[in-house]
Amino acid sequence: MTQNNPTFDAWLADVERFVRDEATPRENEVENMNxxxxxxxxxxxxxxxxxxxxxxxxxxxxLTTEQLVRGAMMLSQASVAFRARVGTNTGIGSEALVADGTPDQKRRYLPRLASGELTGAFALTEPNAGSDATALATSARRDGDHYVLNGSKCFITNAPIADVFTVLARTDPSKPGAAGISAFIVERSMPGLSTSAPYDKMGQSGSPVGDVILRDCRVPAANLIGGVEGEGFRTAMKVLNKQRIHLAALCTGPAMRMLEEAVAYTMTREQFGKPIAEFQLIQALIAESQTDIFAARSMILTAARKRDAGEDVTMEASMCKMFASEMCGRVADRAVQMLGGLGYLSGNAVERFYRDVRAFRIYEGTTQIHQLNIAKITLKRAASQLEKRAGSEAACAA
Structure with a gap:
């Protein structure tokens, strides 16, 4: 358990020092340099x-899931670019290997991802396969001791700078949906892989996002994750369940930072002869934000502990991601309102985060997709309970 762990507490304090003393002072530099x-x-x-x-x-x-999310909440209080730069390696860029990689695949790649020698990326989304990930069209055809991959991926975080990609492709075109999908580790140096220039984006400067293009890309058969075809979608879901809890934490850190910035401002900005923090309508914005953050943090820690205990957290992961990403948007809006005109000017943390956090409600499953996912799981469980009840009543009647 993470609670009452002096070693972890010391580590988390070191992360806090890095954020405060090294990362935060250079946020404008990251923004300007992109x-x-x-x-x-x-x-x-x-x-x-x-x-x-x-x-x-x-x-x-x-780190356990709980430790990971606590670290993520701390690191993400600095510019989004910092957590994005390391986040694929410690999240979706390595998790497929951690979850389902063969021993040889783990030995070849995980130490180099852990050290940061390699930067990883997770290439699932395509122009016509986003929310419906099972509609992906990228193909993988076996050719001797290689697979030949063809297709394109879009909206891939760190694609322009990544060295190694987890690529989802269809190995069996005769099987629709998830059944024919496999996962591969593809190195940038493998013939036929290229990436686009970074997109111009609304926010998240310093976090490059782009396309991955596969044109007769030859990948050794040894790089089929797990060594078994058709398991790629299951692997992806394992990755995303953990990543959604992780991302929820990465939504919560910016909300904490924005509230801190806004509260500090309201305590010094005076109107009508007193700090605006003394006005009840400003206090309402503070209270709503603090409560939102507490609710998100509580949900995330509960889900993380359940995952660490080996429980199925598919629905909890969706709920955490949906709630935390929407919560962060609400806090961002309130923080800009508390800063007033200053909150609309570039060059301050609140304005930057306001733009940065808008993407949270889109990637790793849109809010709308998570609403559907949560409802489907709820209805499936309810149907199962009704079936059990009917069976029990029938047995009693007999």
Whole structure:
């Protein structure tokens, strides 16, 4: 358990110091350069941030889900670019290997992902396969001891700078939906893989996102994750269940930071002869934001502990991601309102986060997809309970 763990508490305090003393002072530099400066990337490698959830046997930190989300809430209080730079390695960029990789695949890639030598990316989304991920058209045809991949992926975080990609492709076109999908580890150096230039985006400067293009890309058969065809979608769902809890934490950190910035401002900004923090309508915005953050944090920690206990958290992961991403948007809007005109001007953390956090409600499943997912699971469980009840009543009647 994470509670009453002095070693973890000391580690988390070190993350807090990094955020306060090294990352936050350079946020405007990241925004203006549109990248995390190389010396800060090297610093995060030195601190082991790329390997937070990679097992210790592969040179990672081996954090539990609960520890991971607590670290994520802290790191994400700095510019979104910092957590995005390490987040694919310690999340979706490595989790497929952690969950389902063969021993050889884990040995070859996980230590290099944990050290930050390699940057990982997760390539699932396509122009016509986003919310309906089972509609993906990227193909993988077996050719001797290789697979030949053809297709394109879009909206892939870190694609322009990644060294290794988890690519979902259809190995059996005769099987529709999830059944014919497999997962591969594809290195940038493999013939036939290319990436686009980074997109111009509304926010999240310093976090490059782009396309992955596969044109007769030859991938060794040894890079089929798990060594078995047709298991790729199950692997992806394992990745996303954990990642959605992780992302919920990454939505909560910015909300904490924005509220902190807004509260500090309201305590010094005076109108009508007193700080605006003394006005009840400002206090209502503060109270609503604080309550939202507490609710999200509580949900996330509960879901993380359930996952660490080996329980199925498919619905909890969806609820956490949906609630935390929507919560962060509400807090961002209130924080801008508390800052007034200043909140609309560029160059301050609240304005930057306001733009950055809008994407949270879109990726890793839109809010609407999570609403459907939560309802479907609820109805399925209710139907199962009704069936059991009917069976029990029939047995009693007999």
């Amino acid at each position: 990248e995390v400066p190389p010396d800060l990337v090297a610093r995060m490698r030195e601190l082991g941030y790329f390997g937070w959830s990679i097992p210790r046997e592969f040179d990672g930190a081996g």
